[in-house]
Amino acid sequence: MALYQKEVEMGCRAVRLAALLCQTVQRRLLAEETAAKSDKSPVTVADYGSQALVSWALQTALPPGETLSLVAEEDSEDLRTESGAAMLQRITQLVNEAIKAEDGAQPAPGPLTPEDVATAIDRGLSNGGPLGRHWVLDPIDGTKGFMRGEQYAVALGLLDEGEVVLGILGCPNLPMASISVPGGVMAAATSGQPVGCLFAARKGCGATVEPMDCSLPPQKVSVSKVSDPAWASFCESYESAHSLQDLTANIARVLGVTSPPVRIDSQAKYGAMARGDAAIYLRFPHLGYREKIWDHCAGAMVIQEAGGVVVDAAGRPLDFSKDSAARGTAPLRKLHFSRGSDIPS
Numbered sequence: 001m002a003l004y005q006k007e008v009e010m011g012c013r014a015v016r017l018a019a020l021l022c023q024t025v026q027r028r029l030l031a032e033e034t035a036a037k038s039d040k041s042p043v044t045v046a047d048y049g050s051q052a053l054v055s056w057a058l059q060t061a062l063p064p065g066e067t068l069s070l071v072a073e074e075d076s077e078d079l080r081t082e083s084g085a086a087m088l089q090r091i092t093q094l095v096n097e098a099i100k101a102e103d104g105a106q107p108a109p110g111p112l113t114p115e116d117v118a119t120a121i122d123r124g125l126s127n128g129g130p131l132g133r134h135w136v137l138d139p140i141d142g143t144k145g146f147m148r149g150e151q152y153a154v155a156l157g158l159l160d161e162g163e164v165v166l167g168i169l170g171c172p173n174l175p176m177a178s179i180s181v182p183g184g185v186m187a188a189a190t191s192g193q194p195v196g197c198l199f200a201a202r203k204g205c206g207a208t209v210e211p212m213d214c215s216l217p218p219q220k221v222s223v224s225k226v227s228d229p230a231w232a233s234f235c236e237s238y239e240s241a242h243s244l245q246d247l248t249a250n251i252a253r254v255l256g257v258t259s260p261p262v263r264i265d266s267q268a269k270y271g272a273m274a275r276g277d278a279a280i281y282l283r284f285p286h287l288g289y290r291e292k293i294w295d296h297c298a299g300a301m302v303i304q305e306a307g308g309v310v311v312d313a314a315g316r317p318l319d320f321s322k323d324s325a326a327r328g329t330a331p332l333r334k335l336h337f338s339r340g341s342d343i344p345s
């Protein structure tokens with residue numbers, strides 16, 4: 001079997017499962033009264049549930065005795081308190097529903113218990129680092145987009161000896177049709193093509209996209225061929241709190257970019273760019289914000305394998321290989337890029 005082929009299959013299945021849960025929660029969230037939408041708990045439930053499912057699916061696909069190393073955003077500490085117990089129950093129910101919806105069967109030897117779910121979430125506590133294999137997960141990238149009913153991504157990468165070798169992006173609300181059309185996402189979503197994309201990239205093997213609902217086979221993607229910035233479009237965060245939009249507007253002006261920015265949430269931007277919907281992605285977080293490895297690992301791989309380049313503001317490649325201990329002062333749950341390749345604020 002080709003290198004990392006099994007891991008791509010494991011990862012795609014895990015991301016599809018997690019996306020199923022996220023879609024269920026988002027549908028229910030959007031059906032609620034507006035007053036309830038300021039409540040952040042649905043996205044919290046989906047975040048935990050997504051991480052539990054990815055962790056469970058990856059662990060169960062490994063040979064017996066092999067332990068998963070997962071670097072991910074959540075841990076179960078709050079869920080193990082008295083006040084978190086009801087939420088853990090709810091997450092457990094959603095996790096079991098998603099597993100059952102996948103193939104109509106409950107996992108053997110039976111539905112997962114709250115303890116199983118909490119344990120699965122805590123497999124995400126790995127430190128990562130330059131040695132061995134580590135999966136890297138953002139269970140819901142773009143939580144604000146998720147809350148608005150717009151773009152978000154389940155983003156899963158795999159590091160092997162410090163190098164990113166796989167990137168998988170589940171983008172449940174991204175249309176298969178290009179969004180670089182008048183009317184953007186809304187127009188693409190009503191074009192008749194499916195909505196929901198799964199991007200997968202394997203080191204040295206290119207990147208593909210397929211519908212989340214498996215209604216079409218995977219097809220290769222490649223980044224925009226545009227070389228004159230005057231013809232390029234650029235994408236950036238929807239949220240002005242996430243990136244300096246005045247600065248990106250100035251950069252675009254200096255480059256001679258004439259089209260307005262494509263603003264969407266999450267690593268769905270990387271997916272859209274990988275198939276050429278936009279040629280440039282500019283991101284400059286506000287002072288003090290530090291990017292986490294799970295915010296870019298999968299997306300950067302998809303871009304790289306689609307023929308693009310992802311660098312920090314100084315033009316250096318991103319380094320996903322540093323573990324939290326190696327950075328000394330960084331708290332355990334705050335994994336950042338190494339200093340040498342931080343994206344400067």
Ligand SMILES: Nc1ncnc2c1ncn2[C@@H]1O[C@H](COP(=O)(O)O)[C@@H](O)[C@H]1OP(=O)(O)O
Nearest residue numbers: 140141142143237238241242265266285289295
């Ligand atoms: N203040 C911030 N500045 C920059 N990025 C942020 C900030 N807060 C959250 N993010 C992260 O930005 C990414 C998505 O933002 P965008 O849609 O702008 O690309 C996510 O990784 C999100 O985290 P999270 O994964 O928790 O949503």
Ligand SMILES: [Mg+2]
Nearest residue numbers: 138141142295
């Ligand atoms: Mg994120």
